[in-house]
Amino acid sequence: MKKITFSIGGVHPNDCKLAADRPIEVLPIPETLYVSMAQHLGAPAKPVVSVGDKVKTGQVIAEPGGFISAFVHSPASGTVKSIAPRADLAGRMVPHIEIAVEGDEWAEGIDTSDALIAEIPEDRAMMLERIKNCGVVGLGGATFPTHVKLNPAPGSPAAEALLINGAECEPFLTSDYRLMLESPKPILIGASIMQKILGGPKCYICIEDNKPQAIKVMGEALEELGFSNMVVQPLLKKYPQGGEKQLIQAVMRREVGSGALPISVGAVVQNVSTAFAVYEAVQKNKPLITNVLTVTGDCLPVEKQHNYRFRIGMPLSYIASYAGGIPTEAAKIVSGGPMMGRAIANIEAAAVKGSSSLLYLKESTTRRWTESACIRCGRCSEACPMGLEPFLLNRLYKGGLTDELEKNAVQDCIECGCCLYSCPAGIPLLDNVRQAKLQVMGIIRARAAAAKAAAGQANK
Amino acid sequence: MAESYIVSGNPHWHAPVSTKRLMLDVIIALCPAVIVSFLYYGWSEILVMAESIAFCVLLEWAITRFLMKKPSTIGDLSAVVTGMLLAMNLPSGISWWIVLIGAVVSIGVAKMTFGGLGQNIFNPAITGRVFLLVSFPAQMTTWPVPSGFIHNVDAFSGATLLQQVKILGAADADALVSLQTLFTNIGGSAGEISAIALLAGWLYLVCRRVIKPWITLSIFATVACVAAVFHAVNPELYTGALFNLLTGGVVLGACFMATDYVTSPMSTWGGVVFGFGIGFILMMIRYFGSYPEGMSFAILLMNMAVPLINMAFHQKKYGRK
Amino acid sequence: MNSTLILTIVILAGLGLILALLLYFVAQKFKVEEDPRVGKVEECLPGANCGGCGFAGCHDFAVTSCAAPDLSRHYCPVGGDPVMQQVAAILGYKVEAKAPQVAVVRCNGTCTARPRTNTYQGVQSCKAKAWLYAGDTACQFGCLGCGDCVAACKFGALSMDPQTGLPVVDQEKCTACGACTGACPKNLIELRAKGPRGMRMVVVCRNQDKGPVAKKACANACIGCGLCVKTCTHDAIVLENNLAYIDFTKCKLCRECEAVCPAGSIIGVNFPKPLDKEAVKARIAARKAAAAAVKEESK
Known part of the structure; x- marks a missing residue:
């Protein structure tokens, strides 16, 4: 199949997939787990257990706190020790349920066997319900609740394509790659389940060509399973291919309008690990309490790099010390990749559903450059996958020109980091553009709220 | 384990392309032409080149240091590029004071008055050259007979x-x-x-x-x-x-x-x-x-x-x- | 020769005349009628266009105040009462005097008091930093130290103290326009009454964590012990979310809270004499003993 890629902007960082050949290992459960109530995008979950309660693995311990929210399940069996605020990886206080682990006894009704269940149920509502009850969220980074995405609002166009995102365009990260190599069939069955829920759109398994092994393994598994309306789509390596809008443009040659959802062009994008979680939820009734995380970095020898299957609630410091401790050369620890990941301010923070890596970066790699004058080389606009002009947005932000910022589409920024990455003058473009975006988004929201209020007034 | 880790917004690394690197590439790209003209015109060409670069860099350093009271920007090598380009527009063997005037106009007037690298409207080297061309037309259009190491030139002494x-x-x-x-x-x-x-x-x-x-x-x-x-x-x-x-x-x-x-x-x-x-x-x-x-x-x-x-x-x- | 000269002069003069007339007519045609009082009001205003009044600059203040039925929504914090009296005189309104205010930084997390846990790299802006994470120390409420407030101040009243890493307010220059209060993402700066001869009591902390957590993060943090609330005889202190707050309209500047605060997070400024903690504590003890005696007697 012809390799394709998105057409606007993009950069080619060195892919540094150092942990690619390290199989997934299962982490032992520590004595205490701290389960965050903010595991997903949207409203935090509300605890439904109290201090002193006995919980089993996979038992619901918190329910959704709003429409866009998700269930949270106990990652181990034990006793609820406390429900109190604890610092997350940014150092902000978030409610956590602390569980004193006593074992790993699973709640009833959960299939914990390794047997592959290829037969897909017919009942669409049941499958959606299971995905919701198992607390499945998008594991590609945004942790958007999956059941909301798979159940588009009435009136939206029918889904024409389901894109399973195995691009893993972020350098260093190998968790999706390992999952594709080790569990290709569950991923494909999960994809097929989502296909069925969406009403049978064509499904593309999108994988970048720097992972030929994954393309091969997934292709073979697809042949064996014999799914007809599904293809493996190789992509030319380019960052940020895994961005929702970029992937849709690459595969479907359609562009999602500003502020619109992918479904407006008939697309639904789900990550491969989400597909895996959907498989586990629907076929095995297994809630999302584990995910794969890569311990990697440019200051770690390959033999010290790992891909781990972790349970949510494990302190990152525990994972780090199990993997052999934080290397002395590490100047920055990132959760996620070097382009879009978040710097960890508090290593004691607990792992969440969306945790994808512990990335150790050397001082020389990660140091921000001293800012010098803009030489108007245009590299930032060339790199921007949304076709924005970061140098201009930076200038407008400094001048406080919010109207101009909105006209120049600052709210479309996906914060991929290509502009700052490619700026030869080391100008903190994204830092400023992000603030500008937040400011303009606030204005747009306020305007919408005012319009709504005015409409309400008129109706009275 | 370090005492405190760095926190910053994404991205967490940078493409290995800096302003300095870009300017260095331009310098490298100009080298073949410099070598050829050295072969034709000999050491006098190198002298003009050296004078021009030295004047440009010194001027930029002096202006940032004493007039703008900012950290010097000569490290980005842009002044070297301007100096080289200016020299490439001058006949070899031209007097040093004309080169100096050219450098003053290029760096002092065309570049630094606007605020330095990135702020100027006009290309500094060309501004310098045009100023010299208008002010010293005779000196600027008198091409010496090639006196270097290659003599197969269909020499047009005095006129191109x-x-x-x-x-x-x-x-x-x-x-x-x-x-x-x-x-x-x-x-x-x-x-x-x-x-x-x-x-x-x-x-x-x-x-x-x-x-x-x-x-x-x-x-x-x-x-x-x-x-x-x-x-x-x-x-x-x-x-x-x-x-x-x-x-x-x-x-x-x-x-x-x-x-x-x-x-x-x-x-x-x-x-x-x-x-x-x-x-x-x-x-x-x-x-x-x-x-x-x-x-x-x-x-x-x-x-x-x-x-x-x-x-x-x-x-x-x-x-x- | 001569005729050319004359011709040139005539043409140029004529041209000038025609253009001047043109300009005059255009100016007449597009003249904007404005309340003559607006100019007068604007003349009294400080002209800093700081926006502290809530309007888009001094001109906007003048225009809206002339159109308003009274001056209840208009107050120039920079000019204060003298300016408002002038404005009221022009417009024929009455204004009530307001107590002069000053910006107060409610964080005392100096470099030595708060152990660093992280180092920030990136654009020097508190707003950007606050979006990213809780801060360089374990206190998620404290000053981020990038100086957004300093940049917001149009009067040069704020500066960063390199020793402490905290902003310092120059009381003489501060006009209480409130620009800094909006600029601080941690909401650390408050406009408080300047107080008689500048004397005032402030809780210089915003940490809402429980005592031990707060103490661990910062040696100067309010631990929410409530001793000050119990001591205050003027009902001026409230404790909310593990944090004490002094209501400056009720505070009588007795400095008892400062004397009893174990964390040292209540600070009195501009008092002529340093606080004699033991004497104040003895006074409180004596009062309590007397109260107990009265209670005993009534039994």
Whole structure:
């Protein structure tokens, strides 16, 4: 199949997939787990257990706190020790349920066997319900609740394509790659389940060509399973291919309008690990309490790099010390990749559903450059996958020109980091553009709220 | 384990391309032309080059240090590039004080008064050259007989091919230029002497992705087209495409001066329009102006139009018309 | 020769005349009628265009105040009462005097008091930093130290103290326009009454964590022990979310809270004499003993 890629902007960082050949290992459960109530995008979950309660693995311990929210399940069996605020990886206080682990006894009704269940149920509502009850969220980074995405609002166009995102365009990260190599069939069955829920759109398994092994393994598994309306789509390596809008443009040659959802062009994008979680939820009734995380970095020898299957609630410091401790050369620890990941301010923070890596970066790699004058080389606009002009947005932000910022589409920024990455003058473009975006988004929201209020007034 | 880890917004690393690296690439790209002119003109050429670079760097250092009271910016090597480009526009063996005046105008007037690198409207080296050309026309157009290590020059002492046009007429001048000129030499300043060396440097920059080729190609195409049309109408009055491409400062200007980041448009199509403007103005000056050469003026005029071009040509935005 | 000269002069003079007339007519045609009081009001205003009044600059203040039925929504914090009296005189309105205010930084997390846990790299802006994470120390409420407030101040009243890493307010220059209060993403700066001869009591902390957590993060943090609330005889202190707050309209500047605060997070400024903690504590003890005696007697 012809390799394709998105057409606007993009950069080619060195892919540094150092942990690619390290199989997934299962982490032992520590004595205490701290389960965050903010595991997903949207409203935090509300605890439904109290201090002193006995919980089993996979038992619901918190329910959704709003429409866009998700269930949270106990990652181990034990006793609820406390429900109190604890610092997350940014150092902000978030409610956590602390569980004193006593074992790993699973709640009833959960299939914990390794047997592959290829037969897909017919009942669409049941499958959606299971995905919701198992607390499945998008594991590609945004942790958007999956059941909301798979159940588009009435009136939206029918889904024409389901894109399973195995691009893993972020350098260093190998968790999706390992999952594709080790569990290709569950991923494909999960994809097929989502296909069925969406009403049978064509499904593309999108994988970048720097992972030929994954393309091969997934292709073979697809042949064996014999799914007809599904293809493996190789992509030319380019960052940020895994961005929702970029992937849709690459595969479907359609562009999602500003502020619109992918479904407006008939697309639904789900990550491969989400597909895996959907498989586990629907076929095995297994809630999302584990995910794969890569311990990697440019200051770690390959033999010290790992891909781990972790349970949510494990302190990152525990994972780090199990993997052999934080290397002395590490100047920055990132959760996620070097382009879009978040710097960890508090290593004691607990792992969440969306945790994808512990990335150790050397001082020389990660140091921000001293800012010098803009030489108007245009590299930032060339790199921007949304076709924005970061140098201009930076200038407008400094001048406080919010109207101009909105006209120049600052709210479309996906914060991929290509502009700052490619700026030869080391100008903190994204830092400023992000603030500008937040400011303009606030204005747009306020305007919408005012319009709504005015409409309400008129109706009275 | 370190005491405190760094926290910053994404991205957490950086492409290995800095301003300094880009400028270094331009310096490397200029080297073939410098070597060729050294071979033709000998040490006097190197002397002018050294003077020009030294004056430019010293001036920038002094201005940032004593007038602007800011940290010095000479580390980014942009002053070295300006110095080299200025020297390439000067006849070898020119007096040091003229070089100094050129450096003062280039760095002091064209660059630093606007706030330094990135703020200037006009290309500094060209501004310096034009100032010298207007102020010292005699010294600036007296080309010494090549005195270096190669002596196969069809030497035009005192006048370049373009000046021959005004003396001999178009048809005779045209006959002096063939494709071979590309490989041998063209009389003139260091930057004009070997088209092939300049093109080699330009190719290096394009391959290293330091610059995009569109501005240069657009200039070449415009010059060739305009010249071809006029030549076809009246070969007695107007010189041909090849003659116009290979003579004077076209190659140097198109490859190194017009492609200066700061004073050229950012978008590809903006670059094409910019190149067209330069090519067209250049040909108008050559055919109808009183100066034999107009590359510098053409670039300076189009420099002024860059903010307008930037306003007119924007990147295609995702998901928007 | 002569005729050319005359001709030139005539043409130029004529041209000038025609253009001047043109300009005059255009100016007449597009003249904007404005309340003459607006100019007068604007003349009294400080002209800093700081926006502290809530309007888009001094001109906007003048225009809206002339159109308003009274001056209840208009107060120039920079000019204060003298300016408002002038404005009221022009417009024929009455204004009530307001107590002069000053910006107060409610964080005392100096470099030595708060152990660093992280180092920030990136654009020097508190707003950007606050979006990213809780801060360089374990206190998620404290000053981020990038100086957004300093940049917001149009009067040069704020500066960063390199020793402490905290902003310092120059009381003489501060006009209480409130620009800094909006600029601080941690909401650390408050406009408080300047107090008689500048004397005032402030809780210089915003940490709402429980005592031990707060103490661990910062040696100067309010631990929410409530001793000050129990001591205050003027009902001026409230404890909310593990944090004490002094209501400056009720505070009588007795400095008892400062004396009893174990964390040292209540600070009195501009008092002529340093606080004699033991004497104040003895006074409180004596009062409590007397109260207990009265209670005993009534039994």
